[in-house]
Amino acid sequence: MYNLLTGLRVVEGASFIAGPSCGLHLAQMGAEVIRFDAIGGGPDFHRWPLAPGSDASLYWEGLNKGKKSIAIDLASPEGRELAVAIATAPGDTAGLFLTNYPLTGFLSHEALKTKRADIISVRVMGWADGKPALDYTVNAAVGVPLMTGPIDDDRPVNHVLPAWDLLGGAYAAFAMTSALLRRRMTGAGAEIRIPLADLAATSLSHMGSVAEVLASGDRPRMGNDLFGAFGRDFLCGDGKRVIVVAITPRQWSGLVETLGLAVDITALEAELGTLFARDEAARFNHRARLFPLFEAAFAKRSVAELQPAFDAGGVTWGEYQTLRQAVTTDTRLFTANPVFQTVTHPSGLTYPAAGPAATLAGEPRAPLAIAPRLGQHTDEVLASVLGLDSGAIARLHDKQLVA
Amino acid sequence: MYNLLTGLRVVEGASFIAGPSCGLHLAQMGAEVIRFDAIGGGPDFHRWPLAPGSDASLYWEGLNKGKKSIAIDLASPEGRELAVAIATAPGDTAGLFLTNYPLTGFLSHEALKTKRADIISVRVMGWADGKPALDYTVNAAVGVPLMTGPIDDDRPVNHVLPAWDLLGGAYAAFAMTSALLRRRMTGAGAEIRIPLADLAATSLSHMGSVAEVLASGDRPRMGNDLFGAFGRDFLCGDGKRVIVVAITPRQWSGLVETLGLAVDITALEAELGTLFARDEAARFNHRARLFPLFEAAFAKRSVAELQPAFDAGGVTWGEYQTLRQAVTTDTRLFTANPVFQTVTHPSGLTYPAAGPAATLAGEPRAPLAIAPRLGQHTDEVLASVLGLDSGAIARLHDKQLVA
Numbered sequence: 001m002y003n004l005l006t007g008l009r010v011v012e013g014a015s016f017i018a019g020p021s022c023g024l025h026l027a028q029m030g031a032e033v034i035r036f037d038a039i040g041g042g043p044d045f046h047r048w049p050l051a052p053g054s055d056a057s058l059y060w061e062g063l064n065k066g067k068k069s070i071a072i073d074l075a076s077p078e079g080r081e082l083a084v085a086i087a088t089a090p091g092d093t094a095g096l097f098l099t100n101y102p103l104t105g106f107l108s109h110e111a112l113k114t115k116r117a118d119i120i121s122v123r124v125m126g127w128a129d130g131k132p133a134l135d136y137t138v139n140a141a142v143g144v145p146l147m148t149g150p151i152d153d154d155r156p157v158n159h160v161l162p163a164w165d166l167l168g169g170a171y172a173a174f175a176m177t178s179a180l181l182r183r184r185m186t187g188a189g190a191e192i193r194i195p196l197a198d199l200a201a202t203s204l205s206h207m208g209s210v211a212e213v214l215a216s217g218d219r220p221r222m223g224n225d226l227f228g229a230f231g232r233d234f235l236c237g238d239g240k241r242v243i244v245v246a247i248t249p250r251q252w253s254g255l256v257e258t259l260g261l262a263v264d265i266t267a268l269e270a271e272l273g274t275l276f277a278r279d280e281a282a283r284f285n286h287r288a289r290l291f292p293l294f295e296a297a298f299a300k301r302s303v304a305e306l307q308p309a310f311d312a313g314g315v316t317w318g319e320y321q322t323l324r325q326a327v328t329t330d331t332r333l334f335t336a337n338p339v340f341q342t343v344t345h346p347s348g349l350t351y352p353a354a355g356p357a358a359t360l361a362g363e364p365r366a367p368l369a370i371a372p373r374l375g376q377h378t379d380e381v382l383a384s385v386l387g388l389d390s391g392a393i394a395r396l397h398d399k400q401l402v403a
Numbered sequence: 404m405y406n407l408l409t410g411l412r413v414v415e416g417a418s419f420i421a422g423p424s425c426g427l428h429l430a431q432m433g434a435e436v437i438r439f440d441a442i443g444g445g446p447d448f449h450r451w452p453l454a455p456g457s458d459a460s461l462y463w464e465g466l467n468k469g470k471k472s473i474a475i476d477l478a479s480p481e482g483r484e485l486a487v488a489i490a491t492a493p494g495d496t497a498g499l500f501l502t503n504y505p506l507t508g509f510l511s512h513e514a515l516k517t518k519r520a521d522i523i524s525v526r527v528m529g530w531a532d533g534k535p536a537l538d539y540t541v542n543a544a545v546g547v548p549l550m551t552g553p554i555d556d557d558r559p560v561n562h563v564l565p566a567w568d569l570l571g572g573a574y575a576a577f578a579m580t581s582a583l584l585r586r587r588m589t590g591a592g593a594e595i596r597i598p599l600a601d602l603a604a605t606s607l608s609h610m611g612s613v614a615e616v617l618a619s620g621d622r623p624r625m626g627n628d629l630f631g632a633f634g635r636d637f638l639c640g641d642g643k644r645v646i647v648v649a650i651t652p653r654q655w656s657g658l659v660e661t662l663g664l665a666v667d668i669t670a671l672e673a674e675l676g677t678l679f680a681r682d683e684a685a686r687f688n689h690r691a692r693l694f695p696l697f698e699a700a701f702a703k704r705s706v707a708e709l710q711p712a713f714d715a716g717g718v719t720w721g722e723y724q725t726l727r728q729a730v731t732t733d734t735r736l737f738t739a740n741p742v743f744q745t746v747t748h749p750s751g752l753t754y755p756a757a758g759p760a761a762t763l764a765g766e767p768r769a770p771l772a773i774a775p776r777l778g779q780h781t782d783e784v785l786a787s788v789l790g791l792d793s794g795a796i797a798r799l800h801d802k803q804l805v806a
Contacts, residue, residue, distance in 0.1 A: 003585065004578075004584065004585045004593070005581055005585070006585075007588070008584075016650075017610065021609060024609060025574070025577060029578075029581050043650070043651045046683075046684075047632075047650075048630055048631025048684065048687070049611045049612070049615035049618075049619070049622075049630075049631070050684075051614075051618060052618050052619060057611065058611030058614040058615055058618070059611035060611075061611070061614075062608060062609045062610055062611040062613075062614065063609055063610065063611075065609075109764065126719075127735055128735070128740070128742075128762065129735070131714070132654075132717065132719045133719065133721065134648050134650075134719055136629065136634060136648055137646055137719055137721035138721070140636075140645075140646040140721045140722065140723045140724070141721045141722070141723075141729060141733065141736060142724070142726060142729055142736065143723075143724055143725045143726030143727070143728070143729055144563060144564050144726075145627075145636075145723060146723060146724075146725050146726075147563045147726070148551075148560060148562060148563045148564075149553070149560050150552070150553075150556060150558060150560070153553060153556065155553060155627075155636075156627070156644060156646075156723045157552050157553070157560060157627070158626075158627040158646070159551060159562060159564070159566075160547060160550045160551045160630075161547050161551075161562070161566055161606075162610075163562075163564055163566035163569065163570070166566070166606055167566070167569050167570050167573055170570055170573035170574040170576075170577055171428070171573040171576075171577075171760060171761070173573075173574075173577040174428060174574075174576040174577040174580060175407075175432075177577060177580040177581050177584060178407040178408055178432050178580050179407055181407065181408060181411075181580060181583065181584065182406065182407045182408070182409075184587075185410070190407070190763055190766075191763065191764040191765065192761050192762070192763055193761065193762045193763075193764060194760060194761045194762075195760075195762075197735065197736055198740070198742050198760045198761075198762070199760045200736075201736045201737060201740060201742065201743070201757060201760075202742060202757035202758070202760040203564075203569055204726065205465060205743070205755075205756050205757035206424060206427060206465045206466055206757060207420065207462055207465055207466065207565075208452045208460065208461030208462035208463075208464070208465040208466075209452070209726060210465075210726075210755065210756070210757075211452070211454075211748075211750075211752065211754045211756070212452035212461055213725075213726045213727040213730050213731075214727075214730060214731070214754050214755075215452075215454060215455050215461070215752060215754070216452070216455060217727055218725045218726060218727040219726075223561075224548075224558075224560070226539065227451055227452075227563075228450060228451025228452070229450075229451070233543075233548075233558075233559055233561065241559060242543075243539055243540055243543040243559075243561070245537050245539055245540060247419075247446070247450075247537075248446045280449075280450075281449075281451065281453075284451070311534070314535065316529075316535045316536065316537055316540055317540060318540035318541070318544045319543065320543045320546075320548060320549060320559045321543070321544055321545070321546055321549075322549050322616075322621045323545060323546030323547075323549075323550070323607065323612060323616045323621060323622075324616040324617075324620055324621040325546070326544055326545055326546055327613050327616050327617060328616075328617075330544065332530055332531070332532070333544060333545065333600055333603075333604045337531070337601070337604060339604065339605060340604070340608070347614075349614065349618060351613070351614045351617050352608075352613065352617075353608050353613070353614070354604060354605035354608035354613075355605075356605070357574060357597060357598075357601045357602045357604075357605040357606075358574070358578045358595050358596065358597045358601075359531065359595070359596045359597075359598075359601070360593055360594065360595055360596075361512065361594040361595075361596060363593075
């Protein structure tokens with residue numbers, strides 16, 4: 001945890017990945033993030049993966065680290081009023097609401113605005129019109145699963161990584177802080193809507209893919225080959241697989257030299273009338289000629305042999321690892337990565353979990369804050385945000401409006 | 404474009420996707436983003452996809468929309484001084500530098516800090532120690548390609564979508580605005596490092612996957628099946644493929660009812676002693692029994708039949724489309740999406756391109772700003788940022804330090 005956002009209060013009413021990961025990023029940069037949930041938990045409270053032999057969600061406790069939790073009866077009008085009051089509480093450092101609740105209803109921007117005119121609401125959505133969509137359905141709609149996977153198989157390949165959700169979380173955090181910068185200059189709030197569908201459509205536009213298909217049609221599926229330069233997976237002599245990428249001239253030269261392929265490549269260049277080091281496109285266009293040379297070179301070598309040579313030669317490469325291999329053996333990613341701290345989580349399990357992906361050089365990382373138990377901060381939030389005294393809080397419990 | 408960041412100036416020295424997409428997000432929220440490049444362009448200036456019959460990069464002009472461009476001889480000491488002077492120019496709204504240059508060297512944070520003590524630098528990197536890594540090599544290291552793809556095939560499946568790069572761009576934009584919020588409170592700058600490797604490691608931690616593999620080992624590859632609930636691709640009677648996901652009870656009930664499967668599901672529930680609507684995990688655990696029912700139901704229907712029923716029933720679903728299909732026919736994603744505007748780009752091609760993924764309700768989207776020509780704003784930046792007069796600027800041109 002770092003202190004970039006210390007002093008801010010964000011209220012989160014959100015489930016699944018995009019919204020909660022936004023709140024997580026904000027919390028891990030120092031904001032007080034108060035998450036409200038229905039009593040008993042929201043729709044993601046028991047989402048898999050679970051702790052073995054338990055219904056404690058490793059997913060929920062991963063995405064809600066460092067937040068405060070208040071549990072409210074959100075089905076009742078009085079409970080809903082409480083949630084709205086918390087989201088719209090006064091103060092220059094508050095009035096920041098993050099949600100994936102529907103556009104209309106008791107947590108609509110219009111409803112919140114009647115309580116606090118300068119509220120900033122950030123709403124992660126499916127489609128812009130409010131219709132439901134998830135990462136996986138959006139991905140299918142923009143064509144990524146049809147571009148992904150082996151060339152000799154035309155079935156769509158869904159991604160396992162919910163990339164649009166993750167992108168949505170980070171982009172929502174950017175939108176929230178940006179809107180706060182404006183509010184501090186002008187006093188104006190903002191209603192910000194971030195549909196996953198628009199994240200996907202804009203991303204494919206930004207990378208040139210929309211222009212590409214309009215100009216040239218769909219790009220054929222090309223398996224693991226990198227588009228427009230040199231890159232692919234190769235099988236080494238020890239049975240391990242590596243990925244190697246050469247986009248810049250230096251990456252290419254380092255690779256060719258390290259594998260002892262300079263003579264073969266020069267001969268091929270003479271035959272084809274090209275210079276691969278100068279022309280990344282030639283490396284792609286002639287990949288059917290290049291790949292056999294590389295396949296043979298990798299087949300003769302083990303990862304243990306390649307590692308020091310590749311690292312010395314500045315080659316951009318990596319071994320394919322399973323996640324478990326990486327988590328249990330990879331010092332840079334996990335086992336000796338200062339981003340991770342081993343703590344005991346609400347599930348009762350003790351395991352390493354991550355702070356912010358960013359490192360602020362020269363600034364200490366505060367101890368990792370774990371996820372709350374559901375309702376752990378109910379009384380504290382009612383007192384500190386709404387100013388309720390212990391009698392008023394007790395009455396809310398008696399009426400089962402909070403837990 | 405919106406005005407959340409109007410008045411800010413960010414200097415960008417970055418190539419490929421993560422850094423430039425960060426600058427793009429900042430520019431599309433109103434910041435003045437000045438990008439410097441080597442004369443003739445950086446390593447991504449001709450990155451594919453290209454405009455047909457041209458070396459104009461659709462990728463570069465997609466990622467650099469709305470920025471200003473200055474071209475500098477970055478190999479010479481005087482040119483490097485110019486880049487540093489632009490990055491460290493004074494002012495409360497400036498001193499924001501975005502880069503993927505190496506940790507050490509003329510654009511290191513230490514070097515910039517000697518010119519401006521409160522500089523905020525955000526550096527997108529490969530590994531935290533400064534070693535090179537790309538989206539694709541990082542992805543191989545964290546196991547995603549081994550989890551992705553058909554069950555009957557154990558080859559790794561690289562993603563086509565550079566998810567870590569995209570996430571890095573949005574997260575870097577969040578880090579930049581967060582650091583500015585702190586600087587405005589405390590006066591302190593920040594050196595922020597965002598390694599793609601740490602983005603991948605932290606994301607897998609946040610979603611519970613790191614805890615999962617430590618507790619239960621690697622998750623087996625499961626093709627297109629959604630983990631822990633109900634979701635998969637299905638082939639319809641018209642030969643089209645759809646993806647359907649049911650995580651919440653409501654999504655499940657809507658799906659079962661719409662497909663007329665209530666009787667079959669009830670029979671299966673009785674046999675298995677479970678209630679699928681109440682237990683998302685049961686939908687996953689018994690998917691081998693459920694899938695044949697759904698396969699048969701989809702095989703009897705066309706997408707045209709399913710669409711109105713699914714939309715009325717609140718089913719979360721979508722058709723697999725190619726990107727070209729989506730771009731040319733999908734009104735919600737592309738052809739009638741107000742996020743897109745059709746403009747003529749520096750390549751000379753006219754095509755729709757995207758503004759911000761976020762929509763600020765009730766606020767107008769300014770006209771889409773296109774990418775600059777390389778060096779288009781060289782003289783303007785030298786005058787406005789460094790205060791050089793026309794004689795001084797002419798001398799820089801004469802010495803070929805700028806173009």
